[in-house]
Amino acid sequence: MATDALLSVKGLVKKFGGLTATDGVDLDVAEGEIHAIIGPNGAGKTTLIAQLAGELAPNAGTIAFAGRDVTAMPVYDRARRGIARSYQITQVFKGFTALDNVAMAVQAQAGHSFRFWRPARDDRELREPARAILARVGLDARADVPAAALAHGEQRQLEIAMALATQPRLLLLDEPMAGMGKEESERMTRLLAKLKGEETILLIEHDMDVVFALADRITVLVYGRAIATGTPDAIRANADVRAAYLGDGDA
Amino acid sequence: MSGLDKRTWFVLVLLAGLAVLPLIATATGNEFQIGQFRRILIFAIAAVSLDLILGYGGMVSLGHAAFFGVGAYVVAILNWHADREVPLFGMMLGTQNVLATWTAAVVVSAGLAFLIGLVSLRTTGIFFIMITLAFAQMVYFFFVSLRAYGGDDGLRFPGDTVVLGVIDTENDTAFYYLVLGVLCATLYLCRRLVNSRFGMVVQGCRENERRMRALGYPTYLYKLAAFTLAGGIAGLAGALFAAHESYISPSIMHWTRSGDLIVMVVLGGMGTLIGPVAGAVAFLFLEKTLPDYTEHWMIVFGPILLLVVLFARRGIFGWFLPPEERDRHGH
Numbered sequence: 001m002a003t004d005a006l007l008s009v010k011g012l013v014k015k016f017g018g019l020t021a022t023d024g025v026d027l028d029v030a031e032g033e034i035h036a037i038i039g040p041n042g043a044g045k046t047t048l049i050a051q052l053a054g055e056l057a058p059n060a061g062t063i064a065f066a067g068r069d070v071t072a073m074p075v076y077d078r079a080r081r082g083i084a085r086s087y088q089i090t091q092v093f094k095g096f097t098a099l100d101n102v103a104m105a106v107q108a109q110a111g112h113s114f115r116f117w118r119p120a121r122d123d124r125e126l127r128e129p130a131r132a133i134l135a136r137v138g139l140d141a142r143a144d145v146p147a148a149a150l151a152h153g154e155q156r157q158l159e160i161a162m163a164l165a166t167q168p169r170l171l172l173l174d175e176p177m178a179g180m181g182k183e184e185s186e187r188m189t190r191l192l193a194k195l196k197g198e199e200t201i202l203l204i205e206h207d208m209d210v211v212f213a214l215a216d217r218i219t220v221l222v223y224g225r226a227i228a229t230g231t232p233d234a235i236r237a238n239a240d241v242r243a244a245y246l247g248d249g250d251a
Numbered sequence: 252m253s254g255l256d257k258r259t260w261f262v263l264v265l266l267a268g269l270a271v272l273p274l275i276a277t278a279t280g281n282e283f284q285i286g287q288f289r290r291i292l293i294f295a296i297a298a299v300s301l302d303l304i305l306g307y308g309g310m311v312s313l314g315h316a317a318f319f320g321v322g323a324y325v326v327a328i329l330n331w332h333a334d335r336e337v338p339l340f341g342m343m344l345g346t347q348n349v350l351a352t353w354t355a356a357v358v359v360s361a362g363l364a365f366l367i368g369l370v371s372l373r374t375t376g377i378f379f380i381m382i383t384l385a386f387a388q389m390v391y392f393f394f395v396s397l398r399a400y401g402g403d404d405g406l407r408f409p410g411d412t413v414v415l416g417v418i419d420t421e422n423d424t425a426f427y428y429l430v431l432g433v434l435c436a437t438l439y440l441c442r443r444l445v446n447s448r449f450g451m452v453v454q455g456c457r458e459n460e461r462r463m464r465a466l467g468y469p470t471y472l473y474k475l476a477a478f479t480l481a482g483g484i485a486g487l488a489g490a491l492f493a494a495h496e497s498y499i500s501p502s503i504m505h506w507t508r509s510g511d512l513i514v515m516v517v518l519g520g521m522g523t524l525i526g527p528v529a530g531a532v533a534f535l536f537l538e539k540t541l542p543d544y545t546e547h548w549m550i551v552f553g554p555i556l557l558l559v560v561l562f563a564r565r566g567i568f569g570w571f572l573p574p575e576e577r578d579r580h581g582h
Binding site for chain 1: 446461462465468469470
């Protein structure tokens with residue numbers, strides 16, 4: 001697994017003063033799998049994602065992506081090489097329409113943007129793929145609505161659409177269901193299930209039902225350490241995990 | 252009623268109004284005011300260039316007058332050298348050829364904007380405001396201490412230049428229409444620009460720069476390009492200003508002048524291009540007329556500004572937009 005992993009993290013350490021938020025994490029994500037990271041609040045999940053995406057620099061350790069060391073690579077370079085992410089707190093372009101948002105993401109992969117003359121909103125090379133991706137996440141009917149006017153759940157779907165539009169090789173999804181109602185969560189779960197097998201996903205999620213239903217493998221993070229990695233069944237049976245996180249009989 | 256929306260009407264009416272202004276002035280025997288109107292248009296060009304980075308790029312630059320001033324100084328210095336036949340940098344570089352001096356003004360201002368942007372754009376928010384202010388003040392004091400070119404007192408130079416062998420800048424009306432032409436061209440080019448792929452990236456940086464980077468955009472490069480471009484256009488406005496005044500002093504690039512430009516943009520409507528033109532007209536009109544009524548005109552002007560900022564989110568231009576479009580960006 002380690003040699004042909006799409007993403008391979010070794011000995012990753014991130015310290016904030018006296019706090020070690022990531023404590024020697026090793027992690028492999030194989031092509032095509034949904035790999036979930038679970039752990040109690042403060043376990044360092046978002047910190048880990050931020051380092052994988054390149055927004056935070058680790059103190060030690062390496063991150064290899066598609067066989068290349070990307071540890072020192074800036075965010076936008078990693079994104080261009082195929083690491084896309086969604087945020088726990090929605091990060092969309094609120095003043096733009098849903099379609100503009102996705103077209104912006106399509107444009108990111110369509111060569112440089114030092115093009116000063118032709119109107120981007122009439123550019124079929126950007127608009128058509130963007131429409132197709134909006135349809136893929138089920139937002140096609142909302143294409144012309146400003147992002148700020150979309151419901152919370154729709155904004156989260158839009159985030160996924162933007163990530164998909166960059167044609168990523170790896171999707172980092174940070175709590176895609178955070179703050180969602182029941183119905184919205186169900187819609188998001190269906191969307192993720194649809195992506196399963198099509199995309200490689202590293203998923204952080206608190207909803208255990210979703211994680212155990214979707215994930216091929218799960219890594220459990222506690223106080224910045226990866227205490228176990230395995231299939232959902234193996235994790236469910238793991239005594240350390242039960243003690244540290246799931247709680248007795250709670251899973 | 253017609254195929255034109257309110258936005259287009261606003262643009263057409265405003266530009267048509269500016270186009271007939273000299274005719275009205277001439278008809279009513281107020282030709283002497285044409286120079287004043289021309290001054291307004293020149294500042295409108297500078298305000299439009301600031302809107303490019305402030306309104307569309309979200310870069311609150313408090314040093315934009317520096318580019319305007321440097322553009323003006325380039326023209327003034329080249330003219331002065333040509334007139335006195337004093338060598339510049341050991342060569343007879345002085346010239347009164349407008350194409351040469353105005354091009355030089357744009358290139359030097361854009362170059363300065365590039366250098367200042369190179370450092371300033373590593374910061375954001377209040378730090379960006381402060382660092383652009385600091386750079387602009389450095390430029391200001393540089394010219395204050397430049398005794399050879401008048402320092403504090405400024406530089407006077409012969410201004411009778413002929414543009415492209417046709418337009419004599421001594422002819423108030425002809426020069427007015429030249430400036431109006433430059434303004435219209437600037438508006439058109441900027442309109443193309445903000446709607447292009449490049450413009451979308453710049454607006455994306457305003458909306459959410461973190462997200463832009465995560466999508467794969469090296470945002471710094473795009474912002475730097477926009478900043479440089481805006482500096483170049485401000486330099487062109489400065490060149491027109493030099494030709495307009497035949498006199499230039501450092502006060503034109505004092506930081507309060509940068510503040511004035513921001514006020515014009517906000518007053519007229521940020522991120523609308525045409526708004527700042529209206530903003531420049533309104534600002535300079537009030538600045539000119541209010542002192543006739545009271546010497547404490549700032550006390551009146553301040554609240555007017557506040558009211559506009561509080562109640563018209565897109566400034567003067569916003570009043571002419573349907574409510575649902577007032578908050579929307581990017582058109």
